[in-house]
Amino acid sequence: KRGRYFDQGSSESESTEQKLESLITRVGEKGSKTLQSNLQALADVLHTEIGSSSSVKDKVLRTICFCVTTLTEKITIYSTLVAILNARQYNFGEELLEVLMEDLRNALALQEMEKARILVRFLADLVNAKVVASSSIMTLFDTFITVTYEPDIPHTRSDWYVYMILSALPWVGSEVNQRKKVELERLFTILETYMSKRSTAYLPAIQVWTTDQPHPQKDYLEMLWIQTKNMKDNEWKEHILLRPYTHFDSEIGGAYSHTLPTLNVPNHTEESLYPLPHSVFRVYETSDLQYAPPGYILPPFDSMDRYLAEETVRCIVQSHHTNRKECVSALLVFGKGVDRIRLPAEYVITEVLFELLFKLPSPPQVPVCYGSLLIELCKADPATFPQILTQTTDLLYNRLDKMNTVCVGRFSQWFAYHLSNFKYQWDWSSWSNCLSGPPDGPGIQFITRVFEKCARLGCYDVFSELIQPPFSTLLPPEPLPVFKYTLEEDEFVTPLPECTVATQLLEAIKEKKEKKTFEHLTSILDTLSSVQPELENDRDKLCDAKVSLLTHCVLHVSSKTISHSFMALHKFRPLFLELAKTDETKLAVLKALAEFYTNNPQVHAIILDKLIRSQVVDAMVVVNWLFLPTTVQDFHKQYVWDILESTVQKTNAAYHSATKELAETKDKLTKVSHLDEVAMGSEERQELEAKIDELEDRVDESEKMQKDVYLSLCQRFISLLGDHLARCDQQGSDYESPWFQSTLDNFRQLLIKNYTQLGQYTTLLESLAFTPNVDYRVLEIFQQFQAVL
């Protein structure tokens, strides 16, 4: 929490530096004073204090630079502050620029590209504040634009350097247009050439909607380029930004501006990573603004005002997301602060929050961040936000058939979470028309997902009581375990032959003495072949049957809570390791788990995670399980994709931690080698060398596992989707079933989400998975994946 570090109150121990830090951080927050007098007063204090000692001055410089990149929505306020101080003391501006340029250099070198972008924007705004010379900012832009001439670089690199220019121009456009018209025109010509040559073939992979109706979903850079051109045609006018320096004209008008030191753009290397592109998300039309005051309209989608309004909201969320109350109050202040046009700020805020939530392949923060912000907004402004959210949910619901299924997943999870905070109140009957459609229609699928998540967040019994017919048919089954070896007879089911063995096993499992138990358990499991004679001559099948029975029984005795299950799995882990040695037998564990928790996908996934972590099964076995026909038929359900993601993440993490540990140990060895005169040195060195050998093996193993998992996933998805397409083509039926769409969308996001890992295997994937004879409708997603990078 920021509050902790910048706490108010002035205890005696609080130093001047801390006080100043707090004042700088808070400038422009709503208070009794106007922004203008607030700024004037702060500048007065700072002017006096920075003269007192160089450490105070240093602190002030650092704090301003820190605030600029962490409270990005207040950039113009900080440039005004710097403007006043610079006008009074010429070298203050100079020193600040040195710090800023150093920060920018570091950000570019460390590939903190978002931070770099904000620093460039601040430098641009400092031209308005008469701190930076207009010629200097044009030089900086020219330096960036040369990146577009570099041969053989990924488009993400040149795109981002262009983006840094475009996302700063709205702040400084008017000023440089007056002073550096020729240079600006030249920059525009180069930008125009670059933009016209750009390909955005990846767009379908990262768009939320599969159609451009009613909203065109442009690539982020292309959209901003259109908005920039429109702003230029409109004499660089905008109506969103607060520009407090305009109130201080008399004070800063005569100040000297500084020339920026030159900046060298770091070269591209194989390791360089740049942000991925995204598409602009829109949901409202003018006729949708029912809850905005009359006359309030959204700026046109291609106007700079629209970008600036959205960008301000994004900046506020980025700055304050770890403190919901602060974030919401900043958002509401923004809404009231725009007074030069009638901006329906609540709609802009909501649209941006959904944009962030739906962002592909991953939202900037975990989805629940946006969920909890929306809840906070409803609490802070109960007269507006609940209505807008109801309306938005309806709008999104009505367009489900055109939504990327990965986003449908996030939408349903958000909605369930939201409802769980508002007593699950929703008028389901307004959606009853979906019930007359096919059972796998988008409406029914969505409500089913929402119900499942609600039943997990709330208590199943309580939630299911709230849902009336006909919607109650969409409720998930009660999440009870299914133990198929029960001896209790009823008129429909005769017990399985293994039941007698199972009963003995359960008795033995409940016994306390561990060592004895394991031998005892094994001997009981050995009797399986006597009740199932067909297993006697098939050792492999017998093994699978034993493991399956053991899994069922261990889960059964411990099904009371997850903690009980974890304890039981821990206790019987040696036995599992002993019995399940081959991939086939490990698969039998997962099959049994899936059978037992078929009605409880949540606990199913949690236990599966635990089995991976305790190394009873590995990621490859999970992949084998995923592509069993019984699992494949569930590919339109969320739990499968949750399991896949968690498994892939663990594989990545294993490789990452092994490489990291190896590097650290090698570092240590280098240090020890320098000390080898010391007697201790050689012993420690031997230890380290042994550890390095061990770690190198671990790196190799985890890398092989990672490669195998990705390759196998790609090959199996390709063959699965290819078979489906071939079958549909043969039957002449429509291939775009909800199952197909869900599989394709999730597979595609899996590729893009793991682009840093997959990047190194593209040649391998091309030769062993995405070969030219793969169906073009599947190959397409690989081409999109390559185009994103």
Added chain:
Amino acid sequence: STEEYEGKLRSSSTLYVGNMSFFSSEEQVYELFSMCGEVKRIIMGLDRIKKTPCGFCFIDNRYYSHDSAAKGIAYISGTKLDNRIIRADWDMGFIEGRQYGRG
């Protein structure tokens, strides 16, 4: 000392969650806090005598550690579980015996 205590809290990956309904289950807590990252284990606070849930729990986030726990505080604390506003805060780490509340 206070300093040690604060140091432990800063590097902690354990959350204490309070003001829960007695009827909220371990599975529900998993569902809610998994949204912030992988949960390692949950220790439900139990009534000393009846051994039934009594409105609090510890969440151990050891795998993705401090970060997931911080998200739990930022995004989940102050929102509702079973219609009660729950509170999540840093904890020094669970020690056996602490699960027994006053009921």
